[in-house]
Amino acid sequence: MTGKSLPSGGQKSAGNGGGYRVNQHFTSRRGRVVTALLLWALLLLPASPQMTAQESSGADPMVFLPLWTHVPSGRLSGPPVWTRDGRMLFAGEDRRLYAFSGTGGRLWRTDLERLPATTVAAGRDGSSYVGLSPNLIAAITPAGRIRWSVAGPDAPVAIIPSPDGVVYGVWRNGAVTARTVRGAAVWTVQMAAPVTATPVVTAHGLLVVATGDGALTAFDVVGTRRWLQRFPVPVTALASGERLIAGDRAGGLHHISATGSVLWSRRPSESAIRDVLLDANEASVLRTDDGTILAISPTGTTRWRARPPGTRITAAALTDEGVIYAGTSDGRLIALNRDGRLLADHPTGRSAAVQHVGITRGGRVVTAGDDWVLAVWCVSSCAQVGPRAALWGHPRGGPGGTGVSPLYLGRSVEAYRDILDFIFLEQAASSDSVESQRRALADIETRVAEGRVGTAHVYVVELLVSIAMGGPVGRGRTPVAPSERERAMALLGELGDHTVSARFARILPAEPSPLMQSAILSMMAEIESDPDGDVVTAVSALVQPERTALTPGVGLAAVGALTSVGRYNRAEVRIAARETLIRMSSSEQVSPGVRAAAAHGARTLE
Template identity: 25%
Template sequence: MGDLLPPDVDFNFTPAAPIVGQEILFYADRKEGSGEVAEWSWSFGDAEGSTSKKRNPYFTFASAGTYQVTLVVRNADGAQHEVTKTVEVAPPPKEFLANIVWEFTNNAAVTHINEGSSAPVIGDDGTIYYLESRFGSVGNVVAVTDQGENAQLRWATELAGYIANAPSIGTDGSIYVNTWANDNMVYKLNGADGAIMWSGAGRGASNTTPAVDAEGNIYHGSRFTTGDGGAYSWSPSGEKRWEIIGVGSFYSAPVLSKDGNTVYFLNTSEGKVWAINTADGTSKWTESVGMGSGTHGSSLSMDSDGTIYYTTNAHVVAIADNGETGAVKWSADVKGAAQSGVVIGPTGELYTGAGAGLVSLNPQNGAVNWTYPMSTNESVPAVDVEGRVYIGSSDGKLVVVNALGQLLKEIELGDGVVNSPTITEDGTVFIEATSGANIKLFKIAVNESGPADSPWPMKGQDVKSTGRGR
């Protein structure tokens, strides 16, 4: 004896990110040129000093923490080799507890679900504002007081035009809404009583939610491809600050840069992003940037580095603002994402609704991480602090999945399209759903939650849907 080759091995384990109570398989293999192994000795580094003599043992850690797992192998001569690896064991995921607290309807018959990925918005005093639409006719803005276990109507204001978008809240607490009507393209309503403060004429708007800057100025698009269709900005007092017209339709919710100096629009006629100086409406880029395929109803969003995301019927697109020019960072083939929008999870993952369901993407290159199959239409997802993703289905459900794309819960809300969820600081979810001929507003309590600490956790970035990057 004494002439045996010394052993040389390595080991791995699965799952790579284990949690407490989860069985882990440790598996070892000899490296090329290694001698035979006569003895396998594992030490798992826990407080009990657990060991194993198996080549490929299973082990379960009883508590979360960082463990140094060591494998020592010996040949028949007693020559040994040792390898140690760190295993991070995470706490078990929190139990997901969610239940409907109340549902509310204004009992106004509707003939069409609110388009434009409609989502409720929440005022500083907790008032919830949402929309009721009647296709081809008038629509309502509804204000509801949350009384804890039930809701009470505060006011409902009828507007002279079909509403096909979502509201936003101004810096003074007022409500901004676009309508389809040419004579009243945009309204400002008093948040306290619903009184119309002013309205602005244009060429009609659809699938665009006004973005609000820090001074209270608003920015929105118009739906017409000719004439005075285009992009608009208004002051809080209703003065038209600037307009860009005759350049195509802007069926999208714009987004503002973090410094408030630039507003980004998606020109849906050409499928490209425009960068506009907020002060005067002049072009920041001389050339628009994008994939060139038309889209409809996309809700734009922004990452912490200023990357702009938008969706089309064929792509999810990331746009970089390089100062005097813009550029496509990447585009991902994702069919049917046009009427949703991109949101960002707590560790940077991107999520959007699409034809195949809820899609998770890598923010670095747009690679698809996973797809949760479901039927969804005109719902922008929302992400909570635990990385759970909420999205409305087209068959009456609020669907909640974890960051791995695994179903946590389906909550029955109605019999038709469920729109975009809004998550408040205490984790409460407010969401609209169709039920028969009515739009219903739901309050859903979620245990130990809140919006993700990310640059864009929900439609419009925040509960007021201001559309401002941060």
């Protein structure tokens, strides 16, 4: 069933917007908020005459406040997931798997060495699983170490740890594998056609897989096929709660029983269904290929449909209470209630499409998009955001400055320099005053520790690199103090930008100061990334026979860097790092303590 179209001219919302009690941050945007509400009223297509657009009179719009952000140097492989103990996990194009606390503190990061190909999956025991390009699945311990990895017959589509203790791997060519949590193979089944939708495990413990021949197949934990249902066109989206709902490529929607029989079928859309979401009442929300969202009752009736004016929905999440949070192709964050009434239409300040939307256990909204930025938003009033929101609101770092909106999160280099919290840092770090440099670094230290670098990641990295390199700054061209260079390197290690190590590897052999050599090596050990072996080459150059003997501090830092990059990079880098450690373990250029540490490091890389 499809919703009835509005007559020409649409349906106006009640009220004229004059009764809004707009939050102080949004007062200047009153006209835009009301205009958005009216435009959404025109775009909502109700399925029954009782459905109305949100009445603006006397209503407060929902407010989104940025709580913390992170930039993982690449797009995410899928929406973030949450473990049972509240950790957030996600993987990005920087080939790393991240774990963050609920307050934005980074708990660990793991170098996956390959591009992630699937959404991260969280197991009941705290382990996590991710598919890697071109044909691997990997298991990661709760502490962030790779427990095992195995190759499959094709690109992985999904990894699903089941409540029964079996880890399912589903591959693009239709292969389905089951392994124990320790990686041992249990069974393998080959489907007749490629997989067309992300598989699900039903409330009855069955793995349901959709394939390109229109088949929907359910397997039990021992690999037995429990039922098979065929549809005229392939299924493109699945959702499972107390019931199983399947959306197909032609816009069809099907309710399937525990035994595989079709209870009802509808066609609510002319476009392929890409996502099916279920709330606590088993009502469905669909996202279609043409960027529309639809609300479907438990009996399959289309309650309403909506598409934002001038854009399209690219991702959506649904709360148990039926509130829908959606991202758009032009970078907006939208909220609708269960009746389709617009609660918020919030421009994030970035024009890149929002590709992933999620909801934390605490009710916060998580977005990630093509601009690489993962953002956690507090919805409406949030007591925890109070002090931090005040920090975001300090123009140019102090109450006397001026600047753009404190919620602005631009992407370009020019936009980074306009972000209120970082404009003053460039001025302070480039001044002739050592005290100003220290103040700038202290501010960055606080923001890194609290996860508030956000969209300014690239800008802050460049600022720290310029300080850490030690070049003259300010009008008087004052050299940066060694202690500030050391602090900047420590912060670069904490930020973990994988592009930094290679830049400092080029200057390491020529660095005259042992203190700075140690700081550079410690930073490299913290970052861990060395895809091209630049760190190993630079450290190897330090321990050549013709060079001056290394101080114990530099020697131990070199051992730490070699061990770190050898452990978390490709085999060629590990072999080169181990060979250098073996050479150091017998070198007269280093102290006995460094030789012993090098021998131990070499053994860990065997």
